[in-house]
Amino acid sequence: MDFGLTEEQRMLEQTLRGWLAEHLPIGRVREIAASESGQDPAVWKGLAELGMAGLLVDDESGGGGLTLLDAALAMQSFAHAAAPVPYLGSSIVAPVALRLFGTEPQRRSWLPGLAAGTTQIGVALGELTGRRGDANLRIDGGRLAGSTLFAIDAGAADAFLVALDRDHLVLVPRDVAGLTVTPLVTIDRTRRLAELTFDGVVPADWLGGPAGVAGAGARVLAAARVAVAADALGAAERALEMAVAYAQQREQFGRPIGSFQAVKHMCAEMVAELEPARALVWYAAYAFDHRPEEALLVAAHAKAHLAEVATGIVRTATEVYGGYGFTDEGDLHLWFKRAGLDRQLFGGPEAVRAEAAVLQGLA
Amino acid sequence: MDLSFGPEYEAFRDELRAFLERHRERAPGGGQMLAGGTRDPAALSWQALLIEHGYAARTIPKQYGGYGATPDPLIRVILDEEFARAGVSAGLGGQGPDMLVPTLLEHGSEEQKLRWIPPTIRGEVVWCQGYSEPNAGSDLANVQTRATEDGSDFVINGQKIWTTTAHAADMMFGLIRTEPGASKHAGLSYVLIPMDAPGIEVRPLVTMTGHAEFNEVFFTDVRVPQSAVVGRRGEGWKIANTTLGHERSSLAATGQLEAAMARLTERMQAETVDGRRAVDDPALRDRLLRLQARLLAMKYHALRLLTCRLRGEPTGEPGSPEGSAVLVTKLAGCELSHQIAALGIDAMGEFGVLYGGSKHERAGGLWQFHYMFSLGLIIGGGTAQIQKNIIAERGLRLPREPRA
Numbered sequence: 001m002d003f004g005l006t007e008e009q010r011m012l013e014q015t016l017r018g019w020l021a022e023h024l025p026i027g028r029v030r031e032i033a034a035s036e037s038g039q040d041p042a043v044w045k046g047l048a049e050l051g052m053a054g055l056l057v058d059d060e061s062g063g064g065g066l067t068l069l070d071a072a073l074a075m076q077s078f079a080h081a082a083a084p085v086p087y088l089g090s091s092i093v094a095p096v097a098l099r100l101f102g103t104e105p106q107r108r109s110w111l112p113g114l115a116a117g118t119t120q121i122g123v124a125l126g127e128l129t130g131r132r133g134d135a136n137l138r139i140d141g142g143r144l145a146g147s148t149l150f151a152i153d154a155g156a157a158d159a160f161l162v163a164l165d166r167d168h169l170v171l172v173p174r175d176v177a178g179l180t181v182t183p184l185v186t187i188d189r190t191r192r193l194a195e196l197t198f199d200g201v202v203p204a205d206w207l208g209g210p211a212g213v214a215g216a217g218a219r220v221l222a223a224a225r226v227a228v229a230a231d232a233l234g235a236a237e238r239a240l241e242m243a244v245a246y247a248q249q250r251e252q253f254g255r256p257i258g259s260f261q262a263v264k265h266m267c268a269e270m271v272a273e274l275e276p277a278r279a280l281v282w283y284a285a286y287a288f289d290h291r292p293e294e295a296l297l298v299a300a301h302a303k304a305h306l307a308e309v310a311t312g313i314v315r316t317a318t319e320v321y322g323g324y325g326f327t328d329e330g331d332l333h334l335w336f337k338r339a340g341l342d343r344q345l346f347g348g349p350e351a352v353r354a355e356a357a358v359l360q361g362l363a
Numbered sequence: 364m365d366l367s368f369g370p371e372y373e374a375f376r377d378e379l380r381a382f383l384e385r386h387r388e389r390a391p392g393g394g395q396m397l398a399g400g401t402r403d404p405a406a407l408s409w410q411a412l413l414i415e416h417g418y419a420a421r422t423i424p425k426q427y428g429g430y431g432a433t434p435d436p437l438i439r440v441i442l443d444e445e446f447a448r449a450g451v452s453a454g455l456g457g458q459g460p461d462m463l464v465p466t467l468l469e470h471g472s473e474e475q476k477l478r479w480i481p482p483t484i485r486g487e488v489v490w491c492q493g494y495s496e497p498n499a500g501s502d503l504a505n506v507q508t509r510a511t512e513d514g515s516d517f518v519i520n521g522q523k524i525w526t527t528t529a530h531a532a533d534m535m536f537g538l539i540r541t542e543p544g545a546s547k548h549a550g551l552s553y554v555l556i557p558m559d560a561p562g563i564e565v566r567p568l569v570t571m572t573g574h575a576e577f578n579e580v581f582f583t584d585v586r587v588p589q590s591a592v593v594g595r596r597g598e599g600w601k602i603a604n605t606t607l608g609h610e611r612s613s614l615a616a617t618g619q620l621e622a623a624m625a626r627l628t629e630r631m632q633a634e635t636v637d638g639r640r641a642v643d644d645p646a647l648r649d650r651l652l653r654l655q656a657r658l659l660a661m662k663y664h665a666l667r668l669l670t671c672r673l674r675g676e677p678t679g680e681p682g683s684p685e686g687s688a689v690l691v692t693k694l695a696g697c698e699l700s701h702q703i704a705a706l707g708i709d710a711m712g713e714f715g716v717l718y719g720g721s722k723h724e725r726a727g728g729l730w731q732f733h734y735m736f737s738l739g740l741i742i743g744g745g746t747a748q749i750q751k752n753i754i755a756e757r758g759l760r761l762p763r764e765p766r767a
Binding site for chain 1: 364365366367368369372437440628642643645648649651652653655656657659660661663664666667669670671673674684687688690691694695748750751752754755756758759760761762763764765
């Protein structure tokens, strides 16, 4: 029995955090986030060389062949750095989908590029998490029609993994005739969302073949939710660290504000929320690979819980910063916004819990 | 990460299951830890059987009446899980076995160990804890109950409060001010006091639940020999702090939360309004699901801390995530317990406020009792606010509050 990170996992985390501190200091993050694509190709290339892009891709395709827990730890570190990288789509959701449900030719054609960092896949799972507004993605006369909202990591995506329904996901190249990618501007400029509109696109590359795979959507969504939970954990962790450091150094009334119980208690409450939540993320990631019978439910719980824990922590951290937290210069808002996007991605907490209730027969 | 137990542990589990199957008829009812202070012969003979098989007092050395096994946290986990699963009492709890015995093992003289440990683990000597006083709550080191020297004796005067099972106890282990000239923390000693000594008066303390779960204990010229001090004079504060660290594992606490959650889910499926089950009300169901996630988090949090212990990694390290992780357990666990009870009451609506044996009362008013009692637990043993000070100062290394 061992419920903790391995030496290798700690090394991976340490290596990645070191690399990010060197290559993506906050000033650089801000520059990239303000650019049109929202990415720096050199950063992604560097991360691919470090083996990060292909952590979940199998060895034969040039990846690390690791588990979702490893990738979740990486995701957490990226969020901790507010890194503008397409990790969620290209390094977690797409590889998981291809590894679990892709045909042999699909795996051969997509996975090596994902591992090498030369191919990016954006992910549109909007049809699985409640259709919003006038999004009406459908098959019409054998062709994709209508639109799907909130495709993630769309900025420099070469292709999209699009969910049509629970059993059917399709890979669509970005440059296919009839696909329009409309960027959506969110609070969080470190990740890029888009609306995909289809007009007569022939779906050629169904995940697992034209018949689809029963239940594929739910599994892929679960991996996405674990990844977002890990992202929220990383954002919350960073906001807490910054708030504590600030409380130690900022003085008012002639003493550090961290010596006042009002501030101290805010910090303690953040820790009391964060530490148990960390264990839940670890377990959700572990369950995805090792306890399939629990995986969907635990992923939903982790997603909903981390959404609330993280948005609570970034808010409290901002209050610890006081007026400085409300400024742009204070930087803290980068994580406030990262957690804010995480909260809604792939279903807000109430919606996800409603699904979790169904999964256990309570609704 | 690997959540399987090895074959030797599974063998232990199988053996334990077979034991529970074979002997469960002999176990006293309820499936709870036996309340400290029970004199029920059936309970004491069940305890004796558990010790004989190494399922209670497992790591207490043989010469002090225990089973003499090496401490192993995984065995502890299996014991907690299997007794809970079988719904069978895991033996005697209470402040003697859980707090005094570990303290004596660490700090007691050989004579004290031989005299007190065997009858305590058999349940023949019942203990209460005398720490808190009316003016020594959060500021526990402000203990005023004092002992003055008289020949080879101490003469004790003062008052203790929040003493669980004092009414049934044979003995108290208490913090007493024995060194009047010394500083606040260095003036205390850890003293063993017979509860039948002349000059002791026990008064039940009725709480908001309507029950007297606690007592007040008054001392008027109570005489004990100076040899009743554990460790050295003036070291009471240090010794009491090691005692406070000997709580049952946080996993056992999670097991109780899981049981409460299972009862809550059943209740919400049974209770109806306008023919609709409480669990089908979207707002109530959402609260239930939120608590499920919190419970899962606490469960794996406890496993994470257990893993740290198994690996020999420090968990109390100031400034480390593990250091903070261990400190938040009481705060987060007690709050969750209170929230579970609160939802139970809300799911029942007006039925939820029936109490004291009323017509229509559900589960003997248990949900209201737990709602109130768990608030007591949020306050007791270091209030939530004191816990937050500890998390912030020890875990996060924020500057200490200036001391008066």
